[in-house]
Amino acid sequence: MNEYEIETFLTLAEELHFRRTAERLGLSQGRTSQIIRKLERRIGTPLFERTSRRVSLTPIGRQLRDGIEPAHRQIQREIAKAAAAGRGIRGALRLGFFGPATAHELSLIIDEFHDRHPDCEAQLTLETQIDDHLAPLRDESVDLLATLFPVDEPDLTVGPVLLRETWVLAVPSRHPFAGRTSVLLDDLAEDTVPTVDGAPAYWLDQHIPPRASSGRPIRRGPSVTTFQAALALVAAGKAILPLTCQATRYYARPDLAYVPVEDASEAHYGLVWKTTRENARIRAFAELARRPR
Template sequence: MERHEIEAFLTLAEELHFRRTSERLGLAQGRVSQTIKKLEHRLGVPLFERTSRHVALTPAGRQLREDLIPVRRQLQRAVDRAVAMGRGITGVLRVGYSSPMVAEILLKAAGTFRTRYPDCEVEIQEVQLSDPFGPIRTGQVHLQVSEHPVNEPDLVLGPHVLSQRRVLMVPAGHPLARRAAVSLEDLAESTLLPVAGAVPRHWLDHHYPRQTPRGRSIPHGQASSYWTELLNLVGVGQGVSPACEDAERYYSRPDIAWVPFSDAPPVEYGFLWPRAGETARIRAFVDTVHEMEHVERVQKI
């Protein structure tokens, strides 16, 4: 059997409808019917029962379907592997992340990516907020997903990946912990705990501002190099710090309350990679994540 015959037969076996099969294959309906008839003639057995309103597999057709499904998968893997090698999608792709929510997305995508491109291994690793761009500039990672804003001339800001509502972590006994929501103006009445390290000023100003929208001064406290340090400082009452909403799923603890902002922009995450380091591996992985996100959005509708 030729590959176009396998595709025509298996697609019709799934759809059991000639018009839908022709639409999926991008062929004329008559062409699909002719292909199936020629296949049945060569095999000497009917594969489908046909009426004006009904298409069904015969016992021989059902058996052929079960036998051909693994054949199609093997053919597709062979084609994908040849295409991947031709495009340079081989070797190792190291992908960094800065939050556990992003890690979930990347790990799922890595599984799909490995199936599509078996000659390319994907390694997922964490990037510390205290040095958000160091690993990608030194080649420790080739691609990463990080919080916006990113305004670095040597880095390309790729597609958006995730958006999260911004919340404020406050000590459990703090007056704001009893509120249903807080505003950016409330930061003037608290001590804001930022992150430390090789963090760009524009990024710090966005997430840890020095002034409220009305121009009131926001006091800053001790900076932290690691997320666990920041949690401990908030927990013992040293101050407050912004976070994204789903972070509570991973870092919930009794001494910290998570209060949503009523007026702050969401926390946005997106891909980035070195301007001089874009590769076929990077493009293929970014496309894989984008496709998976699209499928998940459609499934939720």
Template structure:
């Protein structure tokens, strides 16, 4: 007996109406009638009592329904789990983030992902070190990571921009720039520019801290810090300045550090990254869910306010 035949039989047991059964299963009414007749021939007796006014199960039909339904439901559940596994949705998904704002967006995307794919596995969130944001992807510790763009790596794929934020310059409250309402790229030549140490691509550092100002003045890079807190400690002590994203002023406020808006710096952008060789259905599904979250809030420029 075919799986489809059992589906038709059990649906008819629920509907007790040939037309509604056919409509529910998107088959012809003739197909329903033919399936019932074939089953009755195989069983050797009627399974349904049919009149012009009603359809009812016979005692044999009731017994067959009760006997086959549990097995059919187990088969359907097993097939559903196999399909989910084949699509790569059943296993847990490990997603990394490098900042509190990125973490909030990842959490919102995880909720959207589970709503769109109830059969999907758990989403596990991991904070990754700013000094090596791509390393956990490459060693297989993460499936995706929400990191700062640009990412130009042959072994990695990138999704759309999810966060776009203005830049600010972190300076000591005692620094001359702290008395200014605005800073610009020329101000980077006025002091040592601090940065994070670690396995960061050179083009990423140049994107954050250009080697020269627009006027051609050299930008001196100062001491490298291992963590965000270490870097801000150096800034607060007057050991240098640091360009960063504006949202960090909310999450890393310090009494001895002021965040001065940049007047002429392009925004910093962030998006999802994953290994090209490990792009599965669940990776694509999560990236699509994250992009959908952004669309709900009218684009990446408004993600910051949406995640506050």
């Protein structure tokens, strides 16, 4: 197996999705499928079971993954250590994050980053708020920020996706929606959503559309600047709020209910940094974030 085949096989074994695998590797979906088919022909047996709904590893595929993944990771670590020594990656790397699940993803990368670059200290330094979540990059409080996409700013570079989540709707526990098994985005027009001062308009509109598909306006009410203030507003019965599903794990409260949003697009969290401050430390961390974990 050559490097392309190993990398493609291990990435698909993690993602179990050809499109996401292709995006991570910077390949076309057709090229990704071609590499896997060629590998399967060489081995003489399918490594993945494919249906119109899902991709899964065959028993031999699992055996191959379990056999080569540890060795591949060790090779990558040693190559990275040698490269870091040659580039002189040392000093400090300050990381900001948006949401606790994103902090958890960063902590996993930090552990491996320190193994590869022992002379560079990466630290979680602050949690950004919902009003101007990009401000810590611009005032240079952090070097890298893991935040909720989209980010479309001329002075910022967008890096790899770290986390994908579904959406839920936060409502008061006595709200009529609280007893439902799911809601639709159009249901936002039945109530009021908060206004977030300072957030980019395109970012806010992406996650809280100004109108339902029927054309009905979605009312934006009281203004908030922090996540906890937004939850308090919802608990008080003053608004409802779309959130990613990490809220159900980290912010369970008796006065709130979280209802899955059936037709919302998948939420992506990823790395962003100030373009003019890009350096070897940032590039090394972003490259590591692109690899399977």
